Amino acid sequence: MTGFPATLFAGQRFVVLGLGRNGNAGVRALAAMGAEVIAWDDTPAARDSLGALPSNVRVAEIGTFDGVSALVLSPGIPHALPRPHPVAAAAIAAGVPVLSDAELLFRAVRAAGSNARFAAVTGTNGKSTTTVLLAHLLACAGLPVQAGGNLGPAALALPLLPDDGVYVLEMSSYMLERLDSFHADTACLLNITPDHIDRHGDMAGYARAKAHVFDHMGSADRAFIGMGDACSNAIAAEITARGVPVRRISGTDAGADITGADHILRDADGVIADLATAPGLRGTHNAENAAAAVGMALCLGAPRGGMAAALASFSGLAHRLKRVRTLDGVVFVDDSKATNADAASRALGCFERMIWIAGGMAKDGGIESLAPCFPRVAEALLIGQDAPLLARTLAAHGVAHRIVGTLEAAVAESAKAAKALAADTVLLSPACASFDQFRSFEHRGLRFIELVDALVPSGSPQPEPEA
16 A cells, blocks of 8 residues: 555645544645645634645635635535535535545546455445445455444545555545545445435435435446335336446345345345354344445455354444443443434344333434334433423324433433343344434444443453453
8 A cells, every 4th residue: 555646636725624534634635735725614623623834735714716626515514404614515516526535536546557456335324334344355255355434534534555455435415515526446236215315305315315325336346235225226126227337235135145034144146154153233223234245245356255254253343232241230331423213223122022212302203213122121211302202103003101300310220221121132223313412423322332341240250352
């Protein structure tokens, strides 16, 4: 791996708006490639976070777009709905493209002369696990690989890879709607369920944004698409008609091209792996994630014979169905990443009888769609601003529940409730966003782990955390 040439973007001018993780990395990368960069954030602390800068970067409010090649907009800043940021509106009015940093990474790699391949992963749920798993499978196969995008390092923070290298990018709908020439050699769409409707207007707009992951793909490329929802099925039909080879994936449907039905991962050529030997991939949702990652890895040149061992060595991601501890026979599970009902359904389906900790900022539709899982819930302990909304749904279905308010109270009560109700699992799978009480789902998950650890009696032998 080498650095990008220092004159790659010489003579070009970029405006970078939003100086969080993506924007900060974008400013530095574009400047290092010789571009002139105008950087801005509406928050003074974010502007100050840039620190010392080279002479080709200036921090200033954007007055004009004359001579600007592109506006690089932080994913969290809207350029359309619910209302465009004034700078984005000005760029669009001036005919200046609004791009994501993933688009600029692709342009930089090609301009630098590298034929490194791009693997793009999207979906409402499961994309982080699939991204990291795919990178793990490729690394186990000895291929040069870098993973980032919506997860981990920002796209423009990734180094230049050689021709046999692979960039594995997790791509949100916010990133996908700001692509232009980006071409994935392989891409997957795991699923589409209601999310981010405020940014896309309706489900049709959200699905259109997700479908951009397949732009510019052709007959030499491979698309992997889940079978579990109408939007994904419609997109599969559309790109098949366009001549893009599509492989259908599923964690449960034996008729898929690559399936994890009955916990056995297989395709048309036979068994690939027994997922019972992969503790980091529990649940049917992870069987689907594995199907996508393995399919993409195989088409990128990873050997089939090494898949089973590579899957078995995958440890999983933090805050995604991770066992924290077993205390007095009760397993405490951190699934804080479940920020919507569809994600929570995947965790709820993994356990027979549980104390369920849920709540926060509810998404559209609340938790009504989880009704088939409610018989598994011995009691729900509800936290956060929308606990009353969730309580009404649970009451309508006759599910025992209490509004306890905070995660601290929920963990303390969960241990007592598990013992009283003979539940063998305490599951934090909130089905809600975290921002009412926490900085992020990671912050929420880490606090859960701290609270579970604190349940160990003082002076008693410390049980080992779960692997």
